[in-house]
Amino acid sequence: MKVVAQRVGEASVSVAGETIAAIGRGLLLLVGVAPGDAPEDGDWLAGKLARMRIFPDSDGKMNLSLADIGGEALVVSQFTLLAGTAKGNRPTFSAAAAPELAIPRYEGFAAALSRELGRPVATGRFGADMAVSLINDGPVTILMDSKQRD
8 A cells, every 4th residue: 555645734625626525734645555455554554644753843843743733634545656657658557456445445544544543534535536635734745655664
């Protein structure tokens, strides 16, 4: 499972011109699921993201986590994170999981993050053509892969 975590001042996702989810200060999390991903991958990422110290403390140092600041999270599915770009000019997406596997892993990740934070997280709509808006804070953008844990 791959995640692009962006520290945001605010973020929202719309489908067909209607805002379906919005958050204030926190993390926008773009999530891609691979065929070999297990529920434990989402659990591990959720724990890391809830506790990752990427928010500034009173001295301006990145010392606080999403959990520490009571921040919000917006989880959006993005199969294009698994794009293959080695050959040609058109990306391939054969490394992305089929919806039958991707949906439960995506939903499981969002549920695990909600448990870690002790509150609901906002989500996009799996498989929809979404418009994502954000105000990137920092900017701070972190790439994570559940298969690279060391």
